[in-house]
Amino acid sequence: MEINTFEDILRYCRQLNATIPEVMIEYEIKKTGKTREQVIDGLRKILHVMLESVENGLTRDVKSPSGMLNNYAKKVFNAGINVLTVNFKKAIARAMAVSEVNACMGRIAAAPTAGSSGIMPAVISTMMEEHGINEDKAIEGLLVASAIGLLIVKNASVAGSEAGCMGETGSAAAMGASAIVYLLGGSNKQIESASCFAIQSAMGLVCDPIAGLVEIPCIFRNAVGVANAFTSAQIALAGVESVVPLDEVILAMNEVAELMSPKLKETAQGGLANTKTAREIQRRFLYQIDIGK
């Protein structure tokens, strides 16, 4: 059972008369020899780690060693002002919470990477709260997200060092968008379109972390990734279809990744990382380097 394209996934859906989550379970069983229960249990563990990381970021003291992140998620979560709704504010705060846990060497589930690990937990926990999605259903949402992530891994990249932040938070936003559409009863076509919109809005996004730390701008890009996921899902669920199919959008993503300068791929040599202020922070925090003895 080979899955390389979204077309492959749709073909298996037809052949097996199954939903995308069912196809992905079948794929995993065939690839790894795991039982169905082991696959579901594994996903349940991931889900629990995700929900815990949200909780930890909103309750524990999470101040990063550099001091650049300092309990910002709580600040947003408890802010008196709602620019749209309370739910929107809470959704982005959850992504920031996980980003802060991650930056402080706490436990998270990469989804698809650690740098982008705030988006899926924020999407899923928000869907559980706002739409009464239960754990079993949330796991189906994770399976749909894994399908989109798999296609990107196969045909482009999710590594910041290869595809910049487009590969990390761009992929996570597409995965999140696909899960939201699925959980709200959207069609496979709508799942595809939502993923396309999310990637298109993250095309060319660079990875330029200050001092090479997974802190700033990562935390904001995780928050925006959640907004991207909900935005893309909203548009797709309304019936707007992507002009370019997902398989081609992912190839475009790969082309953009190849065109991007290495300075903009996690090396902390360009963009925000190369500003005067960022360089100063880098000198202050990093060049007390201990390379052992």
Place this chain on the structure above:
Amino acid sequence: MTSIFDILGPVMIGPSSSHTAGAAKLGLVARQLLGAEPVKAEITLYNSFARTYKGHGTDRAIVGGILGMKPDDERLRNSLEIAKENGLRYEFKLIMKAPKLHPNSARIKLFDKDGNKIEMVGSSLGGGRIEVVEIEGFKVSFSVMTHTIVIIADDIPGSIAHISGAIAEKNINIANMFVSREEKLANMVIEVDQEVPNEVLQKISSFSWVHYVRLVEPIV
């Protein structure tokens, strides 16, 4: 092979799946290739690893792996201090430009108390996935997704048959086998589907022409 748990997961200690979790795995692989408690580690970080290791805790992750910590072990945060307590000496070298290597690569040389050593080069591909690309000077390519047997032996006729025979004897299915040669030696990397009992490794190492056998277990 890509599992959905390469996309969702690993569960890990932050901040970076490539620079922290993948790095811890590289350290764990090196530890298994040594096959004894390491007392000294010489680590060279290349490219992006060399530029940003401090901020991602890559140094802490690799040393933690060498000490036997998994990528989701919260002690990774304090691994450098734990190394000092446990008598593991370590040193890092940085090489900013190694264009032939993947952006996130490391060379790890480990020594045990008896002076045995092992040297490997590995890359962290993103999302916590790794690839071992060199062992003891042999070019290799494997990702530790399954039980992997690494062998260095004299390059003599019939060696592959003897080794695969020792594996098949215990009803273990060989999924992949890679062979590379350097002068009179051959390196074999054998990926198998099942757990490998110790007897199989003992049998292989009992062949007079086999110099080195280690089992590398998948890191989950």
